[in-house]
Amino acid sequence: xxxxxxxxxxxxxxxxxxxxxxxxxxxxxxxxxxxxxxxxxxxxxxxxxxxxxxxxxxxxxxxxxxxxxxxxxxxxxxxxxxxxxxxxxxxxxxxxxxxxxxxxxxxxxxxxxxxxxxxxxxxxxxxxxxxxxxxxxxxxxxxxxxxxxxxxxxxxxxxxxxxxxxxxxxxxxxxxxxxxxxxxxxxxxxxxxxxxxxxxxxxxxxxxxxxxxxxxxxxxxxxxxxxxxxxxxxxxxxxxxxxxxxxxxxxxxxxx
Amino acid sequence: xxxxxxxxxxxxxxxxxxxxxxxxxxxxxxxxxxxxxxxxxxxxxxxxxxxxxxxxxxxxxxxxxxxxxxxxxxxxxxxxxxxxxxxxxxxxxxxxxxxxxxxxxxxxxxxxxxxxxxxxxxxxxxxxxxxxxxxxxxxxxxxxxxxxxxxxxxxxxxxxxxxxxxxxxxxxxxxxxxxxxxxxxxxxxxxxxxxxxxxxxxxxxxxxxxxxxxxxxxxxxxxxxxxxxxxxxxxxxxxxxxxxxxxxxxxxxxxxxxxxxxxxxxx
Numbered sequence: 001x002x003x004x005x006x007x008x009x010x011x012x013x014x015x016x017x018x019x020x021x022x023x024x025x026x027x028x029x030x031x032x033x034x035x036x037x038x039x040x041x042x043x044x045x046x047x048x049x050x051x052x053x054x055x056x057x058x059x060x061x062x063x064x065x066x067x068x069x070x071x072x073x074x075x076x077x078x079x080x081x082x083x084x085x086x087x088x089x090x091x092x093x094x095x096x097x098x099x100x101x102x103x104x105x106x107x108x109x110x111x112x113x114x115x116x117x118x119x120x121x122x123x124x125x126x127x128x129x130x131x132x133x134x135x136x137x138x139x140x141x142x143x144x145x146x147x148x149x150x151x152x153x154x155x156x157x158x159x160x161x162x163x164x165x166x167x168x169x170x171x172x173x174x175x176x177x178x179x180x181x182x183x184x185x186x187x188x189x190x191x192x193x194x195x196x197x198x199x200x201x202x203x204x205x206x207x208x209x210x211x212x213x214x215x216x217x218x219x220x221x222x223x224x225x226x227x228x229x230x231x232x233x234x235x236x237x238x239x240x241x242x243x244x245x246x247x248x249x250x251x252x253x254x255x256x
Numbered sequence: 257x258x259x260x261x262x263x264x265x266x267x268x269x270x271x272x273x274x275x276x277x278x279x280x281x282x283x284x285x286x287x288x289x290x291x292x293x294x295x296x297x298x299x300x301x302x303x304x305x306x307x308x309x310x311x312x313x314x315x316x317x318x319x320x321x322x323x324x325x326x327x328x329x330x331x332x333x334x335x336x337x338x339x340x341x342x343x344x345x346x347x348x349x350x351x352x353x354x355x356x357x358x359x360x361x362x363x364x365x366x367x368x369x370x371x372x373x374x375x376x377x378x379x380x381x382x383x384x385x386x387x388x389x390x391x392x393x394x395x396x397x398x399x400x401x402x403x404x405x406x407x408x409x410x411x412x413x414x415x416x417x418x419x420x421x422x423x424x425x426x427x428x429x430x431x432x433x434x435x436x437x438x439x440x441x442x443x444x445x446x447x448x449x450x451x452x453x454x455x456x457x458x459x460x461x462x463x464x465x466x467x468x469x470x471x472x473x474x475x476x477x478x479x480x481x482x483x484x485x486x487x488x489x490x491x492x493x494x495x496x497x498x499x500x501x502x503x504x505x506x507x508x509x510x511x512x513x514x515x516x517x518x519x520x521x522x523x
Contacts, residue, residue, distance in 0.1 A: 163381075164422075166422045
């Protein structure tokens with residue numbers, strides 16, 4: 001059976017085509033302009049990559065904050081459920097899923113069957129979200145993808161005293177003027193984001209294994225800082241940003 | 257008796273010079289990267305308006321966010337105490353003070369002598385602070401000083417900004433701009449959301465008349481008017497609301513100097 005999942009986040013669209021137990025193709029695209037148009041572009045892209053026509057997709061589910069905007073979907077599921085399902089499919093031992101996207105984080109708990117049992121989300125404050133990393137990348141003139149590896153060279157991590165992303169910006173400017181090393185500032189930023197995510201995670205309670213999904217999981221600096229703060233190993237899927245879309249495709253497959 | 261109060265805040269710094277019980281001169285400058293240098297230039301700007309020399313000042317109290325790094329101060333006192341004392345100087349029947357500063361917001365209760373009795377503060381989040389206003393002014397490419405008046409030039413109720421976080425509110429404002437919503441309408445929404453946010457702070461500390469607002473945002477009528485409506489009170493705003501902390505510090509300096517002098521007289 002061939003199914004597809006489309007995940008509409010605040011900033012990007014992710015899509016996956018699933019054939020039985022194999023990911024046929026996947027894609028990610030930043031939303032510019034209309035959500036529906038972006039969803040269509042990504043969907044056509046994964047079809048082309050998988051070398052198939054739209055008619056071969058037996059069921060398509062949408063998920064994410066903009067899931068209701070995907071008019072060509074056969075159904076939709078919440079991003080909480082999709083992330084848990086996707087994580088559990090990738091790592092059957094998954095019990096805690098930490099999903100951090102552009103505009104917020106969700107900490108999800110599931111049972112051995114991959115059923116969502118509890119969750120907490122933070123979408124009110126940017127301090128633990130991907131946009132903060134983007135702002136810092138721009139300020140420090142470093143590509144987003146290089147921030148993580150770069151920060152691991154830090155030998156004298158800067159301590160950011162403020163939580164708020166707006167206040168942290170001024171603190172970072174002050175550190176730059178003070179001549180602090182770029183790696184040390186970035187390590188401080190990652191520590192601060194990890195602290196915010198860890199606080200939410202602890203509220204839900206931790207059970208191993210921990211899976212980290214969403215775009216922020218691509219930053220190894222945040223992953224390491226979070227592992228230290230939670231005193232647990234964290235598993236990161238190869239493509240952490242597509243886990244929601246994958247989960248939607250799995251849910252589409254199982255809804256028969 | 258010449259005393260001085262210095263308030264080094266996150267965005268602005270002020271100095272107040274008192275000769276006996278009278279405010280002789282004051283200054284208001286932008287905080288630079290070096291707090292000590294900022295404090296000194298605030299003092300110099302104030303002294304230039306008088307015949308007083310720096311060495312004539314008998315006692316200096318520093319307050320505010322940067323108070324511990326004012327090298328020429330004799331004492332540091334928290335901005336909570338100084339704001340209460342300063343507000344009491346300008347308006348003796350003050351019982352509740354809302355200080356809306358650059359990087360924090362404090363609701364303070366005080367007694368009939370201007371002594372702070374309780375306070376609640378938000379210094380963790382930029383929403384509702386002067387910094388948020390600056391971020392929005394630069395996003396909308398208008399002057400900070402224009403915001404208040406322009407926000408009142410609308411018909412009907414202000415639109416609702418749904419995000420509290422300044423970073424998220426920025427994207428919200430950007431999409432409102434893209435939709436062609438008039439700037440004044442957006443400003444009204446922003447002022448209303450600041451007023452809403454500080455309202456809860458004041459309510460938590462409890463409001464008792466008279467109510468005084470100090471700090472930079474109190475110069476924004478769009479916020480003040482909406483806050484007055486929400487709280488159903490009339491706010492008193494000192495002529496220069498940004499010097500209330502520095503004035504309070506100078507008055508503390510006076511008290512401390514008197515105490516010092518009287519103890520010196522003792523055999």
